[in-house]
Amino acid sequence: MLVTRQKVLRRFWYPVIPSDRLTDTPQPFTLLATPLVLFRDASGIACALIDRCCHRTARLSVGWLDGGNIVCPYHGWTYSGDGHCVRIPQRPDGDPGKGIAVQAFRCQERYGVVWVALEEPLRDIPALPEHDDPGYRRVFEFYETWAAPGLRIMENSFDNAHFAFVHKASFGIVEEPEPVPPRLEPDPAGFVMYADVPVKNPDIQKANLGIASERTIRHYAKTWWMPFSRKMKVTYPNGLVHIIMTLTAPIDDRRSQVIQFLLRSDREEDAPAANLVAFDRQVTHEDMTILEACDFDVPLALNRELHMPTDQPGLEMRRLLAKLLAEHGETEIHSPPPSYGGGGP
Ligand code: FES
Ligand SMILES: [Fe+2]
Structure with a gap:
């Protein structure tokens, strides 16, 4: 199973970084081949955005934080934790107008860990x-x-x-x-x-x-x-x-x-x-x-x-994952079948 090719796997919470490692600088993380930038907003809430500025695709994780917003290092466009552009320095008063945003993802902290779900989660993080x-x-x-x-x-x-x-x-x-x-x-x-x-x-x-x-x-x-x-x-x-x-x-x-x-x-x-x-x-x-x-x-x-x-x-994991794929209309995608021999117990 190629995990990046099975869409339903985007619908789970994944543990991306220990909470105490997400402090006052943006952190990059790649989840299911999706580049993310993680940071804390002004309230200290963990946020996850796509790690690409919508102007010229610069990686936001190379930028910096300003009052809980993330600043693109290329031309300074600035985004809040929900992905909305809140400042374009080249415009009068920096006003970006409405409707400019980068993709934001669900993000929460539990058990001292920051978790991200790329799409609507099928289930909650289990109890501990x-x-x-x-x-x-x-x-x-x-x-x-x-x-x-x-x-x-x-x-x-x-x-x-x-x-x-x-x-x-x-x-x-x-x-x-x-x-x-x-x-x-x-x-x-x-x-x-x-x-x-x-x-x-x-x-x-x-x-x-x-x-x-x-x-x-x-x-x-x-x-x-x-x-x-x-x-x-x-x-x-x-x-x-x-x-x-x-x-x-x-x-x-x-x-x-x-x-x-x-x-x-x-x-x-x-x-x-x-x-x-x-x-x-x-x-x-x-x-x-x-x-x-x-x-x-x-x-x-x-x-x-x-x-x-x-x-x-x-085998039970494989069975349950195959069932999950089937329930969501997916078939398993894998690399070409290798041959490691036959027979066996
Ligand atoms: S590429 Fe981000 S502001 Fe230009
Ligand atoms: Fe072991």
Whole structure:
């Protein structure tokens, strides 16, 4: 599926930038191959406009802010957060008259993140009650670009079969490659996957988790936030809850912008945030490396890749996305079919 070619994917909220990175300068962002400029208006409200001036197409993100409006760097035409031109300096009194505007997009902040929808959203941003629960602390982890599409990132997040390979240097148990079967339940956001997975407990994790044994069990409740984000709630045998939010936005067909933060049920003095980030850096880098080594075009049609039983969550994502396309009169658009061999289990 080429995400930039499937129109219905423009009708979701996507996480584009952590709130605290959107301050007093305009920020560019490319969402589904659409160039955006993000900035805060005079009230501090996050705004998203097309990153093209309607005079001579200069990128507004190269300009600057003036009283909460964005000024084009070429000739100074100035736009408010709703896209209307409010000043043309070359005209008497700078009055632009009526009707001059650039395209504006829906933009809102939630969970410390700025979200943008390019067209009328089909659904709201899913609920995350732990974010406002004082029993949890928030730890920011990463804001970075991966050369991988969101669907590969999502499938990987719900794949119990890769731990012994991709994560052999961190938490995977190499001697036990047989994966734990996932159990799926419907959820308004997409679905929830449950699995109780034994993992290796390296020294840094012994300290992070307050668990001294060489191995432990992760009780996973992972929620797929259709299309390209997920909530991974891990409960450990000692009651500790570790939630990894991995929120991704499709830049284009090949790349995703990833925002990751944690919600933890313990305190900084129990496990310093720097140590939590250090371990997750290792794990996340392991995933990123393999995902960037896969074909960027994830087929929704099930006959173009081979599958095994623990691929069920990824197959369910493909099924639900194919259903979404069908409901909106679209067919899957993809690159020419490759051939990676036949047969299989
Ligand atoms: S290109 Fe923006 S003001 Fe001329
Ligand atoms: Fe992984």
